[in-house]
Amino acid sequence: MAEQRVIRELKAFVDERDWAQFHSPENLAKSISIEAAELLECFQWGPDPSAERVTEELADVLTYCLLLAEKLDVDADQIVLNKLEQTRRKYPADQSRGRSTKYDQL
Amino acid sequence: MAEQRVIRELKAFVDERDWAQFHSPENLAKSISIEAAELLECFQWGPDPSAERVTEELADVLTYCLLLAEKLDVDADQIVLNKLEQTRRKYPADQSRGRSTKYDQL
Amino acid sequence: MAEQRVIRELKAFVDERDWAQFHSPENLAKSISIEAAELLECFQWGPDPSAERVTEELADVLTYCLLLAEKLDVDADQIVLNKLEQTRRKYPADQSRGRSTKYDQL
Amino acid sequence: MAEQRVIRELKAFVDERDWAQFHSPENLAKSISIEAAELLECFQWGPDPSAERVTEELADVLTYCLLLAEKLDVDADQIVLNKLEQTRRKYPADQSRGRSTKYDQL
Numbered sequence A, B, C, D: 001m002a003e004q005r006v007i008r009e010l011k012a013f014v015d016e017r018d019w020a021q022f023h024s025p026e027n028l029a030k031s032i033s034i035e036a037a038e039l040l041e042c043f044q045w046g047p048d049p050s051a052e053r054v055t056e057e058l059a060d061v062l063t064y065c066l067l068l069a070e071k072l073d074v075d076a077d078q079i080v081l082n083k084l085e086q087t088r089r090k091y092p093a094d095q096s097r098g099r100s101t102k103y104d105q106l
Helices: A005-018 A026-040 A050-071 A076-090 B002-018 B026-040 B051-071 B076-090 C006-014 C023-039 C053-071 C076-090 D004-016 D025-041 D051-071 D075-091
Strands: none
Touching: A005 A050, A026 A050, A026 A076, A026 B026, A026 B051, A026 C023, A026 D051, A026 D075, A050 B026, A050 B051, A050 B076, A076 B002, B002 B051, B002 B076, B002 C023, B026 B051, B026 C076, B026 D025, C006 D075, C023 C053, C023 D025, C023 D051, C053 C076, C053 D025, C053 D051, C053 D075, C076 D004, C076 D051, D004 D051, D051 D075
């Protein structure tokens, strides 16, 4: 499985602090939204934030995503690949090439 | 590097549709927030959504996170591990065990 | 029009600081998401935040909403009433009473 | 009080459907984030959405904000004015004129 070392280290970090009690799927979903907004804040007034700051905020979003994947007992890479397969069908390359239109308006 | 197959497949998917033009770091950050809210919507009125739906929405958030990591030329697992190291220092295990208090209120 | 005093004071505040230049509809939309997440953060690990903190974060969301309404030249109260009229039709009282189901699953 | 008619109509709408049971402060905070992201989605791939669509999504955010204000028993306009007073002090006009820098970096 991918990112096994990361998941192991995250779980150890959480267990050392007895924080698993706070990590319901709902709390993790709220946390992902909260961190996603801190990432968005890098771009609040214009498009040129420091790469370092963006990277740090992205790491926070990913951290909570991996904790939620672990909680749901799914593999993060595998669910992305599964979803990609679905999305291929909704956005056939020949119809959607170069267009950002949402699939139900193609 | 972790998730190499996933990144390769995502890039191929994006290139086939000529969508890289839409994937500025800012647009990807907006997308992460948008998908994070769709994940949160699973829990909008209560805590028991179908695991299938939560998994699918989580996959969407992860997809945009991986695209942004690729755009910034960083490894998703590595930046999570780097951030974890920082967080260990802000949340010493002995002071934060069992407490959800934000670190500047410890 | 409702909230005329509030809009006037917000505009004066923005003009004194020459900040209107940053207030594109897109930047205001990003700001609303960012502040909404700070409000959500009051509830990140559990349901009992201080009313004072929630009120302050709600004020931030409302502030950016009013700035966007002003930018779009619409009246905040009127657009809420207009949308309510639409929603009455999507959620007929007799079919949706006591149910939180999204309207297309009624 | 401002927006009394709007609050009255929103309360009537909610009561007719027996939906107050779902409107805990936390669920309302989640709803505000969810709707804020739908507003942001108007700008996901570029800056020129239809004003009609933006107005409708803004109305949804405002609706939940007013429901939360009502739940907290505060006046939406008053809390914005109170917060503005605080913000005047953090962003003195002479120091912040024309600059979007966050106040602790002024």
